[in-house]
Amino acid sequence: MPSLSSKSARLQASPIRKLAPHARAAEARGIKVHYLNIGQPDMPTPPQMLAELRGLPLNRIAYAPSEGLPEAREAWSAFFASWGIRFAPDEILVTTGASEAITFVLAVVAGGGGEVLVFEPCYTNYLSFAAQADVTMVPVTLRVEDAYHFGSEERLRAAIGPRTKGILLCNPSNPTGTVYTEQELDAVARVAVEADLFVICDEVYREFVFDGGAVRSFTRYGDLANRIIVVDSVSKRFNACGVRIGCMATSNREVLDVALRFCQARLSVATAEQRMVIPMLREGRSYSEHLCGEYQGRRDAVYDGLSRLEGVTPHRSEGSFYTMTRLPIDSCERFAVWMLRDFEWQGETVCLAPGEGFYVTRGLGVDEVRIAFMYDAATLERAMTVLAHAVAAYPARRELAAASR
Numbered sequence: 094m095p096s097l098s099s100k101s102a103r104l105q106a107s108p109i110r111k112l113a114p115h116a117r118a119a120e121a122r123g124i125k126v127h128y129l130n131i132g133q134p135d136m137p138t139p140p141q142m143l144a145e146l147r148g149l150p151l152n153r154i155a156y157a158p159s160e161g162l163p164e165a166r167e168a169w170s171a172f173f174a175s176w177g178i179r180f181a182p183d184e185i186l187v188t189t190g191a192s193e194a195i196t197f198v199l200a201v202v203a204g205g206g207g208e209v210l211v212f213e214p215c216y217t218n219y220l221s222f223a224a225q226a227d228v229t230m231v232p233v234t235l236r237v238e239d240a241y242h243f244g245s246e247e248r249l250r251a252a253i254g255p256r257t258k259g260i261l262l263c264n265p266s267n268p269t270g271t272v273y274t275e276q277e278l279d280a281v282a283r284v285a286v287e288a289d290l291f292v293i294c295d296e297v298y299r300e301f302v303f304d305g306g307a308v309r310s311f312t313r314y315g316d317l318a319n320r321i322i323v324v325d326s327v328s329k330r331f332n333a334c335g336v337r338i339g340c341m342a343t344s345n346r347e348v349l350d351v352a353l354r355f356c357q358a359r360l361s362v363a364t365a366e367q368r369m370v371i372p373m374l375r376e377g378r379s380y381s382e383h384l385c386g387e388y389q390g391r392r393d394a395v396y397d398g399l400s401r402l403e404g405v406t407p408h409r410s411e412g413s414f415y416t417m418t419r420l421p422i423d424s425c426e427r428f429a430v431w432m433l434r435d436f437e438w439q440g441e442t443v444c445l446a447p448g449e450g451f452y453v454t455r456g457l458g459v460d461e462v463r464i465a466f467m468y469d470a471a472t473l474e475r476a477m478t479v480l481a482h483a484v485a486a487y488p489a490r491r492e493l494a495a496a497s498r
């Protein structure tokens with residue numbers, strides 16, 4: 094048999110999805126599983142969007158233009174403007190989710206052997222996007238003790254090498270919920286100019302900032318406009334992950350020209366779905382503001398639950414709809430499997446995303462987990478109680494393992 098490519102070996106199984114067979118088996122045994130592992134919003138897709146889809150006068154679903162339908166690009170431009178961000182429609186390319194946008198952007202700025210700095214823990218699919226684009230992700234490691242902030246720009250400078258082409262900044266962050274401070278964004282901006290780098294801004298959670306904090310889009314650095322490439326999506330802010338509509342936006346004409354060639358090669362983005370998101374892009378600001386309040390209440394439920402756990406380092410997420418936390422457990426992956434296979438409390442258990450898959454650096458994150466806020470606050474409280482019982486009952490807790498060594 095011919096062997097597969099070296100690129101194939103770089104693609105990891107999603108740490109978020111790989112526990113699914115164990116979860117299904119638990120459900121088949123009649124156990125209620127609280128899914129804290131996946132960022133799939135539980136709330137309904139806005140009725141305006143569904144009504145728009147039903148009302149579309151479509152008798153022939155043709156390819157859309159590769160750059161996106163003109164009215165969809167205008168709607169994205171209006172959406173950005175509602176948050177004070179200026180991108181003209183012709184500075185926006187509609188993509189199949191932010192996922193496609195990130196893959197294209199990585200290929201455009203660093204494809205074929207370049208490097209991009211990323212804060213780890215990071216959105217796990219970045220690693221697969223980078224593998225597809227033949228880009229090396231160079232991590233700047235953040236620690237729960239620092240609330241997953243990087244503080245000094247020296248950390249960034251130290252990671253830059255001759256092949257570094259950009260910094261990928263996910264703000265607010267999946268998986269940590271970090272909202273980078275003004276000083277940190279200034280530091281990224283300074284280093285980008287100093288080292289002549291692009292800044293790829295993944296802002297799919299832009300408006301989910303808790304505790305009245307300011308929404309800090311990196312586009313505020315107007316004098317860096319030619320370096321800034323924003324990727325965005327309707328998935329999370331409009332509870333519409335399956336619609337698969339996102340975009341990339343930049344004022345850099347060269348980047349747009351090359352990215353358009355990638356868009357042309359994949360022909361187009363789904364025509365009806367581009368149309369259905371237009372009303373929400375035009376009027377959806379208040380909708381996502383409301384969601385932000387809801388997620389803050391959920392964050393509080395998770396944080397309070399984690400704070401009550403003995404030996405846990407809880408982290409108060411500042412935005413997005415995730416938190417990362419360290420548990421007093423030797424291997425959170427083994428713990429997550431054990432919870433699904435061997436544990437239940439009052440007929441319930443919890444499915445977590447083990448931390449390791451969110452790190453570029455092998456061996457980090459083994460005692461961390463990511464928790465997504467995809468249930469109402471009362472259900473999350475209950476899930477935290479189930480988790481507390483699991484941590485107490487787990488036979489291989491860290492201190493027990495240490496004592497037996």
Ligand SMILES: Cc1ncc(COP(=O)(O)O)c(C=O)c1O
Nearest residue numbers: 190191192216267297326328339
């Ligand atoms: C930080 C981040 N970027 C990008 C994506 C991909 O989003 P989309 O559904 O638009 O492809 C996700 C999805 O979870 C994400 O969390």
